[in-house]
Amino acid sequence: MEEVRVIGFWASPYVYRVIWALNLKGVKYEYQEEDIFNKSDLLLQYNPVHKKVPVFVHGGKVIAESSIILEYIEDTWPQNPLLPTEPHARAMARFWTKFRDDKKPNIYGFFQRAGEEQIKAAKEAQECLKILEEHGPEEKKFFDGDKIGMTDLSLGWLAFWFEGMEEAAGIQVLEATSFPRLHTWIRNFKEVQVIKENHPNQARLLVYFKWLREMYTKPATT
Amino acid sequence: MEEVKVIGFWASPYVYRVTWALKLKGVEYEYQEEDVFNKSDLLLQYNPVHKKVPVFVHGGKLIAESIVILEYIDETWPQNPLLPTDPHARAMARFWTKFGDDKKPEFLGFLGRTGEEQMEAVKSAQECLKILEEHGLEEKKFFDGDKIGMTDLSLGWIAFYFEAMEEAAGVQVLEATSFPRLHAWIRNFKEVQVVKENHPDQARLLAYFKWLREMYVKPATIWAEFGAAYKLLCF
Numbered sequence: 001m002e003e004v005r006v007i008g009f010w011a012s013p014y015v016y017r018v019i020w021a022l023n024l025k026g027v028k029y030e031y032q033e034e035d036i037f038n039k040s041d042l043l044l045q046y047n048p049v050h051k052k053v054p055v056f057v058h059g060g061k062v063i064a065e066s067s068i069i070l071e072y073i074e075d076t077w078p079q080n081p082l083l084p085t086e087p088h089a090r091a092m093a094r095f096w097t098k099f100r101d102d103k104k105p106n107i108y109g110f111f112q113r114a115g116e117e118q119i120k121a122a123k124e125a126q127e128c129l130k131i132l133e134e135h136g137p138e139e140k141k142f143f144d145g146d147k148i149g150m151t152d153l154s155l156g157w158l159a160f161w162f163e164g165m166e167e168a169a170g171i172q173v174l175e176a177t178s179f180p181r182l183h184t185w186i187r188n189f190k191e192v193q194v195i196k197e198n199h200p201n202q203a204r205l206l207v208y209f210k211w212l213r214e215m216y217t218k219p220a221t222t
Numbered sequence: 223m224e225e226v227k228v229i230g231f232w233a234s235p236y237v238y239r240v241t242w243a244l245k246l247k248g249v250e251y252e253y254q255e256e257d258v259f260n261k262s263d264l265l266l267q268y269n270p271v272h273k274k275v276p277v278f279v280h281g282g283k284l285i286a287e288s289i290v291i292l293e294y295i296d297e298t299w300p301q302n303p304l305l306p307t308d309p310h311a312r313a314m315a316r317f318w319t320k321f322g323d324d325k326k327p328e329f330l331g332f333l334g335r336t337g338e339e340q341m342e343a344v345k346s347a348q349e350c351l352k353i354l355e356e357h358g359l360e361e362k363k364f365f366d367g368d369k370i371g372m373t374d375l376s377l378g379w380i381a382f383y384f385e386a387m388e389e390a391a392g393v394q395v396l397e398a399t400s401f402p403r404l405h406a407w408i409r410n411f412k413e414v415q416v417v418k419e420n421h422p423d424q425a426r427l428l429a430y431f432k433w434l435r436e437m438y439v440k441p442a443t444i445w446a447e448f449g450a451a452y453k454l455l456c457f
Binding site: 061064065075088095 | 271280283285286287289290291293294297298309310312313314316317320321353357
């Protein structure tokens with residue numbers, strides 16, 4: 001059987017997208033941890049363009065960029081599909097995945113800032129989250145329907161990372177009363193077996209975010 | 223037959239990706255021009271999330287974001303495929319398409335800057351172009367092999383827009399001696415029938431970029447404003 005390997009970093013939501021996808025499809029893989037603060041020659045060789053994780057290796061072939069890896073996994077192992085069959089529904093799944101990735105600076109800004117700037121950034125994050133909330137699952141349980149799919153995996157960072165970031169940054173952004181659909185979705189997402197068994201340790205994540213925040217908000221840090 | 227419509231703007235390379243794809247596949251469509259400086263209620267209704275062109279309408283269903291539209295077009299009309307069949311080759315096509323889009327600020331920064339900042343922006347653009355030259359294109363005729371595909375359509379803006387931007391900005395970035403493969407690709411890309419018959423008017427594009435540049439380098443303009451204008455212009 002061909003080698004399947006994921007090169008990742010324990011705190012990366014982009015890496016978890018890939019891990020979740022492989023687990024959902026029952027694909028066995030080897031996981032290799034990378035210290036992104038001290039990048040290995042292997043990573044620089046495997047992903048010379050971006051020098052980031054995740055990197056996916058299958059039978060000697062290398063792919064970078066999590067959303068592209070998900071499409072590859074979907075093309076290669078069609079069981080338990082991540083995308084619907086209908087072309088317009090597929091387009092919508094891709095649209096929301098892209099939305100989340102393109103809006104990352106807007107949504108994360110509050111974590112990196114302090115004072116007045118942080119309040120502004122939090123409002124900006126809430127505008128983006130409001131868009132997700134409005135298009136979020138109403139009758140459906142997940143963004144991708146009754147079962148999780150590519151959109152849900154791409155938004156998985158809301159379920160495990162966001163709370164840690166809010167706590168470390170000392171600000172509430174994703175309030176339950178303002179975002180009821182997203183909160184319901186988070187609860188449902190966390191109940192999915194594969195997700196339940198594969199997610200970063202919350203306490204460890206909080207320590208990591210507190211340390212990151214300190215770095216971002218040091219006076220000399222730009 | 224179901225309605226196929228493209229809502230676009232004459233100067234947008236994102237719109238051209240979509241119209242090239244449809245023409246390559248022989249799909250008839252209606253084109254509707256949008257004034258991106260004075261957005262219509264229709265656009266705001268069709269694309270409330272991003273308020274940008276292109277918007278694609280097929281049988282009453284709407285799709286925004288040019289790459290998402292290209293994937294939809296390829297799935298709906300499989301003739302003359304834009305993506306290869308091999309999963310890894312598909313991944314590579316998507317990777318370079320994404321690279322071109324993610325690096326837009328680096329590619330285009332020189333248009334809105336002057337002096338030292340512009341020189342730095344030129345270097346930044348050249349680093350990205352070097353990556354395309356050496357890792358993306360390599361020895362192939364097109365990014366997608368012997369025939370054009372999704373990657374070529376996505377990077378097609380380099381063939382038609384870059385020269386006009388360089389002229390408007392008064393700098394040379396994509397020099398033939400430093401980027402022989404990209405220059406060869408530009409020549410080959412422009413020879414493809416569908417591309418030859420469908421591209422923005424170069425003189426009009428030059429006038430447009432000169433005007434854009436004037437806007438960007440006015441003393442009151444700061445980078446944040448440039449960013450806002452950049453987004454407004456969907457480029």
